[in-house]
Amino acid sequence: MRKEEWMVMIENMQKLHYFSRNMLLQNQRLTLRTAEMELMLLIYLKLGELTPLDVSQIMGMRKESVSRTLKSLLSKGYIEKVKCKEDERKYYLYLTDSGQEILNKDYQTMLRPIYYLREKMGEEFDSFIEMVMVANRFLQEFERSNEREVL
Template structure:
């Protein structure tokens, strides 16, 4: 991936990871989004539906479709939040907990495979770089133009 832009490398890598997880999940009639949702829902206390989207980095419409599908498959149930009658808590069913364990094993297997191939030092550098990129984006330190942005040039080759 020499001479590729950083964003290209990130996107291509994420697409490969996403494709891998979706291929694995399809063996069980699921998707990566379903597995991620299963892992994001507190298995004992449930999770407010309003906090699930931000936790997963998912848009509301995509999350709504995913949750509807999960409910139809018997993975989750929705209950009114006893502390806030307007809110809804998402709980895993027993079947959902079984599938959550499967999702967890899948993620841990991926992590273990990477750790067996890449040194601890390189992984630590990767994590530090990813955290720094996230920080730059969250702090809006990338596109904070002081002049007219059209005057800025890009040198992408």
């Protein structure tokens, strides 16, 4: 790789990090950590019958990270586990009333920067989101190929 190309790629990486830091700064106003908020939103949107394995697969998080986040939310009383009637080894995740309350409080704060970007970017916002989705798919493929190489 030419030195000039390497330097441009480092600058691009810094721009992505800067964007990510700006988004995370907005989330510092939340009661919940970002992973907790995302997990609770996922439970809310799925309306039941969501298992920890489902969460791990949908969010692209390791099982250990999901377990830690679930443990934190359970200890705070924001979610509950309900055993599956057909298979007692399996359980589903649901929001509690206090979880619903905290979600209602925090989601507006979490979405403010996204609404702001949409307002400022106009029609380019949809293209931006589409490109982020494409990039995420490529990065998931890249991660899977790296996992196979390690094995």
